[in-house]
Amino acid sequence: MTAQFLQFLFSGITIGATYALAALGFSIIYNASGVINFAQGEFIMLGGMAAALLAAQGVPLPLAIGIAVVGAAVGGLLVEKLAIEPAKNAEVVTLIIITIGASLFIRGLVQVTVGKGTHALPSFSGDKPLEVLGATLLPQSLWVLGVTLVIVAVLAWFFTRTLHGKAMLATSHNKLAAQLVGINTKAILLVSFGLSAALGALGGILVAPITNTSYDIGIMLGLKGFVAATLGGLGSGTGAIVGGLLLGVVEAMTAGYISSSYKDAVPFVLILVVLFFMPRGLFGAKLTERV
């Protein structure tokens, strides 16, 4: 019985960690601009696909990962430069719609150039499952979880302790005021896209050995990541992690104890309930809108 519970928990944590990584990317850009970047899922896909294709060509794994992350970051910068920046004074909603366009473009580009096949990436430290009290866990899940925690710690430090991080937060709170105190808001937005693309790519690479990867994997990861981010509170690093893990664990427990048919329904009901009582999510900032 304990073993079964633990297995459901591990299963939930594994999926939850992938959602959490996706959610983090949403939070960074939201912090910098108030924009929800719906191309985030495509950055996740780009990272996983690039690493898998390079690794299949015989490029050593660490190098493949490095190239994939840098490549996705450049992709993020290009999206900002070519799609977001030309519309700089547009409403937030317009910018969000632009990111949807960018995501369709990136997905289509990969579909046409690379193809529609599914690709596998070898696990970082073998496929031999670890046994804990009768339940099993893949070493790759620990990688996902560990790297996620490291990223959150680094981001927390970046946003609260460094001048650049604070400048990013200031830009999101009030762009005009940030400009007046000498913050280069244009550069901030650019950096935030590059950073979140690199993070998304790293997430995509970490989960690729578990989920495999294909041109359309960003749709699912992006959607669940967005849900996790909303659940935890947009813009909060802790919120992204808690939201992601909660979503994953609830899904796994529902599949295990109730029925796998309700696996996707129960978390969404949970989200409705949470957002009803806490509209800004579990860890969302208590903002008051000035009228």
Added chain:
Amino acid sequence: MTRRNLLKLASAAMAALAATSMGAHAQSGDIKIGSVLSVTGPAAFLGDPELKTLQLYVERINAAGGVLGRKLALVHYDDGSDANKANGFAKRLIESDNVDLFIGGTTTGSTMAMVPLVEKAGVPFISLAGGVIVVEPVKKWVFKTPHTDRMAAEKVFTDMNKRGLKKVALLSETSGFGQSGRKETLAVAAKHGIDIVADETYGPKDADMTAQLTKIKGVSDVQAVLVFGLGQGPAVVTKNYAQLGIKLPLYQSHGVASDEYIKLAGKAAEGVRLPAPSLLVADSLPANDPQKPVVTSYRKVYTDKYKEDVSLFGGAALDALMISVEAIKKAGSTDKAKVRDAIEATKGFIGTGGIVNMSATDHMGLDLSAFHMLQIKNGEFTLAQ
């Protein structure tokens, strides 16, 4: 010239033009084969090889002189795996493209969305979808080439019976393919004396199925597990199965019958059993197998051109095209009613999917012998002993 006259003249000219082009088509123009396939979207891995196969073989047939001295012309639309769009394109094929014959409907959903239109218009229609519902009950103008999910389930149960496995856990995908498979599996289980002791599902894009498998593992008397899904989901299930160290025999459906599955699931796929047609085991077929020349030739032609492995889905498209060509030859014209009768009279046609014997009550014409039971050994599909 007044404006009215000008208009009259223009419309007369257009009518004349339309008449000549229509006339030309009806007399000696190309034989128009329409197709609506899911080349993009979730079912793309089915529709893509189907379209590639049709294009390749239409080209080859034309290079060899065409059919009845006429060239084949493929008029293709991509429904993006959306049944609503399939319906719209079917209308266009019938009403404005005036096709002589119609191949398509990659998925059961798309096919069923087009069936009422082709039935009404009276166009011979060969579907590439797996669902039994396409040909049962028999519809006058509708045929299909791929095996049905029911046949796959029956083949698996026959194999289980041989090995004395009676209590089976079912894990199916929530996609159309998986759900149709689940329905058929449950429907024929009792007939084969199989008891379904667990019935779980997973989403086609899910990243982890250990929860469902743990639940199945917890059912005390289960003897074997059957997975019904397509593409990458079953590969994840297979990996999770190995991760959890479940030792029960694992069966998959014909939905995973491509090399991609072995590539994605890796070592975890060792020992997995599945039903599949000859196409996938072309090399291990005995030399006297009637299908051997057909499947080896298709494999070679397709792989040479596209540098990727053949799949059952492309094979189904090839069978549909060749059955059509045979029927047009036999009918001696593209008269729709005559071609339909010729398709229905198809006997002993050796295709990639099996030997086809159609009749007025069977618009698919395949029996269980079309399936072989395969087992994955050392990263290869081999005939199961």
